[in-house]
Amino acid sequence: MSQADEARIKYTLDESELPTQWYNLLADLATPLPPVLHPATGQPIGPQDLAPLFPMALIAQEVSQERWIPIPEPVRQVLRQWRPTPLFRARRLERALDTPAHIYYKYEGVSPAGSHKPNTAVAQAYYNKQEGVRRLTTETGAGQWGSALAMACRFFDLECKVYMVRVSYEQKPYRRVMMETWGAQVVPSPSPDTEAGRKVRAEDPQSPGSLGIAISEAVEDAATHDDTKYSLGSVLNHVLLHQTVIGLEAKKQLALAGDEADIVIGCAGGGSNFAGLAFPFVADKLRGTRPALRVIAVEPTACPSLTKGKYVYDFGDTVGLTPLIKMYTLGHSFVPAPLHAGGLRYHGMAPLVCKLYDEGVIEAVAVPQLATFEAAVQFARAEGIIPAPETAHAVRVAIDEALRCKAEGTRRTILFNLSGHGHFDLGAYEAFLAGKLQDYAYPEEKVAEALQRLPKVGV
Amino acid sequence: MSQADEARIKYTLDESELPTQWYNLLADLATPLPPVLHPATGQPIGPQDLAPLFPMALIAQEVSQERWIPIPEPVRQVLRQWRPTPLFRARRLERALDTPAHIYYKYEGVSPAGSHKPNTAVAQAYYNKQEGVRRLTTETGAGQWGSALAMACRFFDLECKVYMVRVSYEQKPYRRVMMETWGAQVVPSPSPDTEAGRKVRAEDPQSPGSLGIAISEAVEDAATHDDTKYSLGSVLNHVLLHQTVIGLEAKKQLALAGDEADIVIGCAGGGSNFAGLAFPFVADKLRGTRPALRVIAVEPTACPSLTKGKYVYDFGDTVGLTPLIKMYTLGHSFVPAPLHAGGLRYHGMAPLVCKLYDEGVIEAVAVPQLATFEAAVQFARAEGIIPAPETAHAVRVAIDEALRCKAEGTRRTILFNLSGHGHFDLGAYEAFLAGKLQDYAYPEEKVAEALQRLPKVGV
Numbered sequence: 001m002s003q004a005d006e007a008r009i010k011y012t013l014d015e016s017e018l019p020t021q022w023y024n025l026l027a028d029l030a031t032p033l034p035p036v037l038h039p040a041t042g043q044p045i046g047p048q049d050l051a052p053l054f055p056m057a058l059i060a061q062e063v064s065q066e067r068w069i070p071i072p073e074p075v076r077q078v079l080r081q082w083r084p085t086p087l088f089r090a091r092r093l094e095r096a097l098d099t100p101a102h103i104y105y106k107y108e109g110v111s112p113a114g115s116h117k118p119n120t121a122v123a124q125a126y127y128n129k130q131e132g133v134r135r136l137t138t139e140t141g142a143g144q145w146g147s148a149l150a151m152a153c154r155f156f157d158l159e160c161k162v163y164m165v166r167v168s169y170e171q172k173p174y175r176r177v178m179m180e181t182w183g184a185q186v187v188p189s190p191s192p193d194t195e196a197g198r199k200v201r202a203e204d205p206q207s208p209g210s211l212g213i214a215i216s217e218a219v220e221d222a223a224t225h226d227d228t229k230y231s232l233g234s235v236l237n238h239v240l241l242h243q244t245v246i247g248l249e250a251k252k253q254l255a256l257a258g259d260e261a262d263i264v265i266g267c268a269g270g271g272s273n274f275a276g277l278a279f280p281f282v283a284d285k286l287r288g289t290r291p292a293l294r295v296i297a298v299e300p301t302a303c304p305s306l307t308k309g310k311y312v313y314d315f316g317d318t319v320g321l322t323p324l325i326k327m328y329t330l331g332h333s334f335v336p337a338p339l340h341a342g343g344l345r346y347h348g349m350a351p352l353v354c355k356l357y358d359e360g361v362i363e364a365v366a367v368p369q370l371a372t373f374e375a376a377v378q379f380a381r382a383e384g385i386i387p388a389p390e391t392a393h394a395v396r397v398a399i400d401e402a403l404r405c406k407a408e409g410t411r412r413t414i415l416f417n418l419s420g421h422g423h424f425d426l427g428a429y430e431a432f433l434a435g436k437l438q439d440y441a442y443p444e445e446k447v448a449e450a451l452q453r454l455p456k457v458g459v
Numbered sequence: 460m461s462q463a464d465e466a467r468i469k470y471t472l473d474e475s476e477l478p479t480q481w482y483n484l485l486a487d488l489a490t491p492l493p494p495v496l497h498p499a500t501g502q503p504i505g506p507q508d509l510a511p512l513f514p515m516a517l518i519a520q521e522v523s524q525e526r527w528i529p530i531p532e533p534v535r536q537v538l539r540q541w542r543p544t545p546l547f548r549a550r551r552l553e554r555a556l557d558t559p560a561h562i563y564y565k566y567e568g569v570s571p572a573g574s575h576k577p578n579t580a581v582a583q584a585y586y587n588k589q590e591g592v593r594r595l596t597t598e599t600g601a602g603q604w605g606s607a608l609a610m611a612c613r614f615f616d617l618e619c620k621v622y623m624v625r626v627s628y629e630q631k632p633y634r635r636v637m638m639e640t641w642g643a644q645v646v647p648s649p650s651p652d653t654e655a656g657r658k659v660r661a662e663d664p665q666s667p668g669s670l671g672i673a674i675s676e677a678v679e680d681a682a683t684h685d686d687t688k689y690s691l692g693s694v695l696n697h698v699l700l701h702q703t704v705i706g707l708e709a710k711k712q713l714a715l716a717g718d719e720a721d722i723v724i725g726c727a728g729g730g731s732n733f734a735g736l737a738f739p740f741v742a743d744k745l746r747g748t749r750p751a752l753r754v755i756a757v758e759p760t761a762c763p764s765l766t767k768g769k770y771v772y773d774f775g776d777t778v779g780l781t782p783l784i785k786m787y788t789l790g791h792s793f794v795p796a797p798l799h800a801g802g803l804r805y806h807g808m809a810p811l812v813c814k815l816y817d818e819g820v821i822e823a824v825a826v827p828q829l830a831t832f833e834a835a836v837q838f839a840r841a842e843g844i845i846p847a848p849e850t851a852h853a854v855r856v857a858i859d860e861a862l863r864c865k866a867e868g869t870r871r872t873i874l875f876n877l878s879g880h881g882h883f884d885l886g887a888y889e890a891f892l893a894g895k896l897q898d899y900a901y902p903e904e905k906v907a908e909a910l911q912r913l914p915k916v917g918v
Binding site for chain 1: 467471536572573610613614633636637639641642839843883885
């Protein structure tokens, strides 16, 4: 390897190398994904059941068995502003850890919204616009998804209403202002604007809100307005599909670096950034060409859907408006502890991620809050970029694996998704640096209790 | 032009095309820059006068007549993480304005600190480290410069103390946390830590601070500690020199786009981002190869150093600790109106920029606050990226020039420096969107009055 190669820290791809197709993991599953069920009948739902919420193009993608799905040119035209995103070799972090591991991170924070979320927001806005939709509703926790959709709606001339989890609305005014700057309407959830919101407020006027509640509100809003559809930022197959540009690019970039991943890591709330990076690598594992590859989803101990939840049918929202989905869940009545990784506070997990975990194709790890912020600060001081608190979960496990390489004296290639920057989360860093944060592990009893209240269908 | 070219919006350069040399405008001036004077003697200062504050390598660069100065490899190794930065064609903005103009912007917000400032921070930290310095002090207004130096010091294992203008310290806690995350010590200025700070606090306990006061504090701290030097984020020749990577890259990128700039625009506070983009283009103008090229520095009407100030000798700071510099100044006793573009609240301007303005090589325009934010929101809705309030001044004039092209039916190529993003300035956007901002023009009488109090040397 030449001296120039040894100094290289950034692997970029030309705009022309932006993928032209998304990778659909459904095509490579040995057995089909458990069907999504209608909550009233317990029967698998069909396209017509989803039509009030989503445009037909996305419903088709949700169940498509095609391995490769073309990315429409107008979507690529928007994505190419910041894609392909850079892949970095974390050489300063490697030196700080004194590890023989090669650590790479794919940096999705270069999008104007600051995370990977626009990858699907842009596609969703496009398909809705194509089918004559005038207005989109959605929920947002930490604000990354709401920001992404607000921006995407602006590009395709759609109105956008965002139900923002109240605790985030109050803790992160800048995220709200960002959405408003892009022209979206933002309300704290639970809000008085929907039946679902009014119901929660009646029961608990001080409710901090949750992603589940906000989903209930956004879904109701879309279902009750003819010109309006709903847009989800994670969990669903089509959302994960749109995120696969991340992993497709990363594979090309690792090849440029002359390296091959031994361990692929992503944080997982709903599962979309994890899946986006991981699925194109998982494909190799499913096909048997990379049997030793380890793929790790990282979640907080405060919301351990994969590591403590059960693989059963549950609602996607809190109130019970959505279809039933088979997934690892803490129970849809889950109310998260105050945790700074707002994007990881969801009770469930993407069904595709759950199936891979159930079959042992991927691993999952839960990490506590303090160790996560320690890793984030160590990363920021070595690499400059300040990760979002969600992303910091992936950083923690990447560092842990690199330290294990050091202890074992083995040289592995670690790749993780730096899914977003923490510019709007510095309040959390402030609390951490001031010693004001605590660890919290969600108790197993509570999971067992919540699962008692699950619907008795399809289990 | 092929269809692919017509869709192209991003002009990237490979890491290997990061400039290897900085461009030094001093080499191309027809007459020398007026000397910097010792305040006590009125005589030109020598290297030994600056030695308590700066390492010799930077003092040498300050007066060098070499046209090209090599960029040390360790500096390039850090810069290549985010450089070359992208040049974007603002196609969606062009369509929104319905202008025949081609609008390009060089996006410096991709650095981890979010602005162009690391271009010089990294170089300064490197040279100080090379000469055995252990600790750097500096001032910061909006926080962009302080963030950049905090990060650069971390990379070269230097301590960093930042005197942050009190009003910004209070308005922008996240900028402070960002610096602390990178390990810097940050205090509000005026502080009790220096004579200069204590003097101002005694006279005005409620002082909101100013860049001039914060400079006084940082300079005093460095001058009174043996292991400490001072680092300035703008104004000085070597700072502008380090920023020329921006313009050098932009020229290559415009060539890739098959375009040539007719108008080059940058906002100007101390002058460094403006100079960084503009000087490599100004070089062509000075050599007579691009006589019609227009180069425009944009400042706020609230701090109109170039457009309302006088070209005289003045102190660089408020208290009068620095050497005397010939520059357009509002008087060193200038206290800015509360204005959200914190980085543009400096009473003076880089001497190199002032000389070019005095000789008619470049133009200057002052724009009011409301029109500036209007332009910023219009830009954000078209292009996604939310500009820093400082940067928005350049956006305003770029849009004005594009609209003039439309009115005149002429097709010009406009290039501006998108020097930083506004992620830490969304409080200002919130105030603007809520109709709470006002325009303010600094009164000419006040300038005349302040100039009465100038030192009577070298005029």
